[in-house]
Amino acid sequence: MKFSRRNTAAAIAGAAALALIATGCAGSSDQPAGAGNPVELTVTTFGTFGYEGLYAEYEQANPGVTIKATNIDRGSNARTDAFTKLAAGSGLTDVVAIEEGWLGSIMEVSDQFVDLKDHGAADIQANWVDWKFKQGTDPAGRVIGYGTDIGPQGLCYNGKLFEAAGLPSDRESVAKLFGGQDATWEKYFELGKQYKAATGKAWYDQSGFVWNSMVNQMEEGYYTKDGELNVDGNKEMKGKFEMLAAGTAAGLSANQTQWDWGNGKAFVDGSFATFVCPGWMLGTIKGQLESAGGGAGSGWDFADVFPGGASNWGGAFLSVPKTSEHPAEAAKLAAWLTAPEQQVKQSAAANNFPSTLKAQEKLVQDATPNVLFNNAPTGAILANRAKGVVAQFKGPDDSVIQENVFGPALKSLDAGTADAGKAWSEALRLLNDLVVNN
Amino acid sequence: MTTTLNRSATPGAAKPKPTFKQRLSIFDVKASPYFYVAPFFILFALVGLFPLVYTFFVSLFDWHLLKGQGQFVGLENFAEILQDRFFWNSLFNTVSIFVLSAVPQLALALFLAAVLDQNLRAKTFWRMSILLPYIVTPVAVAMIFTNMFGEQYGLINNILGNFGLDPVMWKNETFPSHVAIATMVNWRWTGYNALILLAAMQAVPRDLYESAALDGAGAVRRFFSITLPSIRPTMVFVVITATIGGLQVFTEPRLFDPATAGGSQRQFQTTVLYLWEMAFQRQNFGKASTIAWLLFLIIVLFGFINYLISRRIATADAGRPSRAARRTIAARKRAERTNR
Numbered sequence: 001m002k003f004s005r006r007n008t009a010a011a012i013a014g015a016a017a018l019a020l021i022a023t024g025c026a027g028s029s030d031q032p033a034g035a036g037n038p039v040e041l042t043v044t045t046f047g048t049f050g051y052e053g054l055y056a057e058y059e060q061a062n063p064g065v066t067i068k069a070t071n072i073d074r075g076s077n078a079r080t081d082a083f084t085k086l087a088a089g090s091g092l093t094d095v096v097a098i099e100e101g102w103l104g105s106i107m108e109v110s111d112q113f114v115d116l117k118d119h120g121a122a123d124i125q126a127n128w129v130d131w132k133f134k135q136g137t138d139p140a141g142r143v144i145g146y147g148t149d150i151g152p153q154g155l156c157y158n159g160k161l162f163e164a165a166g167l168p169s170d171r172e173s174v175a176k177l178f179g180g181q182d183a184t185w186e187k188y189f190e191l192g193k194q195y196k197a198a199t200g201k202a203w204y205d206q207s208g209f210v211w212n213s214m215v216n217q218m219e220e221g222y223y224t225k226d227g228e229l230n231v232d233g234n235k236e237m238k239g240k241f242e243m244l245a246a247g248t249a250a251g252l253s254a255n256q257t258q259w260d261w262g263n264g265k266a267f268v269d270g271s272f273a274t275f276v277c278p279g280w281m282l283g284t285i286k287g288q289l290e291s292a293g294g295g296a297g298s299g300w301d302f303a304d305v306f307p308g309g310a311s312n313w314g315g316a317f318l319s320v321p322k323t324s325e326h327p328a329e330a331a332k333l334a335a336w337l338t339a340p341e342q343q344v345k346q347s348a349a350a351n352n353f354p355s356t357l358k359a360q361e362k363l364v365q366d367a368t369p370n371v372l373f374n375n376a377p378t379g380a381i382l383a384n385r386a387k388g389v390v391a392q393f394k395g396p397d398d399s400v401i402q403e404n405v406f407g408p409a410l411k412s413l414d415a416g417t418a419d420a421g422k423a424w425s426e427a428l429r430l431l432n433d434l435v436v437n438n
Numbered sequence: 439m440t441t442t443l444n445r446s447a448t449p450g451a452a453k454p455k456p457t458f459k460q461r462l463s464i465f466d467v468k469a470s471p472y473f474y475v476a477p478f479f480i481l482f483a484l485v486g487l488f489p490l491v492y493t494f495f496v497s498l499f500d501w502h503l504l505k506g507q508g509q510f511v512g513l514e515n516f517a518e519i520l521q522d523r524f525f526w527n528s529l530f531n532t533v534s535i536f537v538l539s540a541v542p543q544l545a546l547a548l549f550l551a552a553v554l555d556q557n558l559r560a561k562t563f564w565r566m567s568i569l570l571p572y573i574v575t576p577v578a579v580a581m582i583f584t585n586m587f588g589e590q591y592g593l594i595n596n597i598l599g600n601f602g603l604d605p606v607m608w609k610n611e612t613f614p615s616h617v618a619i620a621t622m623v624n625w626r627w628t629g630y631n632a633l634i635l636l637a638a639m640q641a642v643p644r645d646l647y648e649s650a651a652l653d654g655a656g657a658v659r660r661f662f663s664i665t666l667p668s669i670r671p672t673m674v675f676v677v678i679t680a681t682i683g684g685l686q687v688f689t690e691p692r693l694f695d696p697a698t699a700g701g702s703q704r705q706f707q708t709t710v711l712y713l714w715e716m717a718f719q720r721q722n723f724g725k726a727s728t729i730a731w732l733l734f735l736i737i738v739l740f741g742f743i744n745y746l747i748s749r750r751i752a753t754a755d756a757g758r759p760s761r762a763a764r765r766t767i768a769a770r771k772r773a774e775r776t777n778r
């Protein structure tokens with residue numbers, strides 16, 4: 001008996017020692033990284049972030065820091081990844097990229113993230129466009145995310161296809177064609193019908209992205225500013241839906257698969273002539289063209305115009321979860337990656353548009369021609385498109401409404417299996433099933 | 439009296455007290471086997487039983503993925519899920535894909551195994567090559583097949599187009615999408631099942647075949663009368679594992695259209711995919727756990743039905759002829775012995 005008791009004691013002692021070692025490791029985290037205190041920081045991003053070069057630069061400037069980066073292919077998968085790990089209470093990396101669309105969900109558990117004000121967020125607040133910084137602040141005033149890019153929208157169009165249809169093809173004339181400052185969705189669909197009549201081809205790739213742009217443009221989207229659901233009985237939204245449905249019924253949608261486009265082939269073979277382009281989408285198009293073997297000769301161009309005026313779609317934030325073992329180092333990295341100088345470099349690498357004022361100014365000054373988009377100064381154009389953008393309140397189920405409620409309804413329009421009325425009531429029914437009675 | 443009493447008391451005292459070593463060895467003999475089998479049960483309790491019980495616990499609550507445990511609702515989640523049109527839709531899709539995959543898959547596996555059981559040249563090469571699809575990761579499989587089954591740019595629709603046929607809406611129509619996903623599942627699992635069946639076939643005594651052949655039984659007759667009844671237990675095993683796998687299909691439909699959770703109108707949303715949508719998109723962990731539990735019960739039910747059916751098929755088809763065959767063999771052996 002004595003024998004076994006001694007064993008138990010030994011086991012307990014061993015476990016305690018292990019626990020001590022484990023906590024000991026965590027205890028050293030507050031020490032700043034250096035040659036004597038190597039720190040490994042893990043980062044998760046998604047889509048095209050263009051951070052690879054910046055990681056190397058940061059490692060060089062900060063001896064002792066190694067960055068282990070993961071990039072998830074698309075935002076919706078990154079959301080699943082982040083949610084799973086938040087629910088499990090472990091596994092999140094030291095720095096996590098969060099998308100605007102699911103920021104609403106994250107805000108409900110904002111206490112699981114480090115308040116960046118403890119790490120100097122107030123000192124650099126003025127860097128950002130005002131509304132972007134506010135978006136990353138929770139109702140209690142804690143700053144849980146540094147803004148990376150924003151998504152002001154311009155119009156991507158295919159100059160070659162425009163020419164073939166007898167439409168003007170240079171950027172200035174196209175902007176004027178759509179109505180310049182007064183561009184409207186009515187005009188957009190009207191031109192689409194003209195194009196369809198001249199060529200027999202579709203005007204946009206699928207209805208989903210057009211719809212997102214329309215909704216993001218509204219003062220209040222799926223939620224009111226007070227966080228109330230704002231779909232059922234929303235006449236303005238229904239009107240836009242009907243307009244889009246009429247366009248699709250007229251054959252303006254190419255019924256492409258979102259995020260796939262036949263591995264990018266649809267961007268090369270002239271399936272559609274216009275595309276709604278928030279800044280980050282330019283990077284997506286680049287990837288699609290590359291995978292389909294297309295390039296600068298594919299005819300794509302970027303015009304300084306957007307139907308219905310200023311619109312913002314998406315944009316990301318860098319957050320530090322409470323589970324990080326090196327919160328100070330992680331916050332330092334997040335602040336550095338989102339500082340104006342780095343945002344300029346990111347913009348060059350990922351083709352997206354920065355959220356800090358100085359970085360935006362720099363893009364305007366440089367007006368670097370973007371080879372892939374017929375040498376359009378995409379950065380400068382996006383800066384112009386960002387004027388007048390207002391941040392829309394995103395509720396907790398915003399991304400569910402966008403993807404699972406309106407996604408199926410819009411797809412049935414594209415596939416021609418439902419008319420506007422049927423699709424709208426199906427959307428409401430889905431809203432009821434998936435959000436209201438969830 | 440006193441002496442007898444004393445006598446009866448002394449033998450116990452006289453019996454030598456077992457030493458510590460002896461006691462240890464008795465303990466060893468009695469307890470060791472339980473320690474040897476314990477790791478499995480501890481592991482099972484940890485990764486099998488506990489999640490099962492905990493999932494049931496979660497299913498009794500309003501449980502938000504991120505915000506955690508909420509109100510106790512009892513069996514309300516079960517009542518709601520049983521009235522949920524998407525749940526039934528997912529169940530229909532799962533069963534449809536399961537039937538479209540399990541039946542042709544097992545038939546083909548049986549055929550392949552029978553062929554491989556013959557005297558072939560380069561046996562190992564053929565056996566290894568049918569296992570090849572199984573070791574390819576499902577993600578790669580899905581990528582290749584998704585390209586083949588693309589609606590506008592897919593290989594199959596291109597070929598159909600060359601013959602002037604209408605493209606098949608592989609992703610937007612229910613039945614074609616089920617066929618496409620079943621194809622992926624079949625491609626991956628047929629070889630695996632064939633190899634298991636082959637192993638069972640190899641164990642069938644060769645003299646059974648020889649005698650049957652001498653009696654004039656053709657290859658088909660030998661297959662149905664000797665091979666099939668002989669591998670019955672393995673058949674049952676393969677059918678049940680295929681059932682469990684088929685009802686849990688997730689990767690193939692998930693990757694078939696990565697932008698949606700099982701098709702834009704849930705054309706090929708399987709139950710596991712619905713569970714996934716419930717947990718990670720709708721963030722309703724309570725209901726997701728409910729679906730998981732209902733699926734568990736359904737799999738148990740299906741497994742049981744399958745077991746009964748596969749037993750029956752194997753016996754009804756070939757029970758009698760095999761017994762007859764065995765009798766003839768016995769008779770021949772007896773004859774041989776007397777001849778000698």
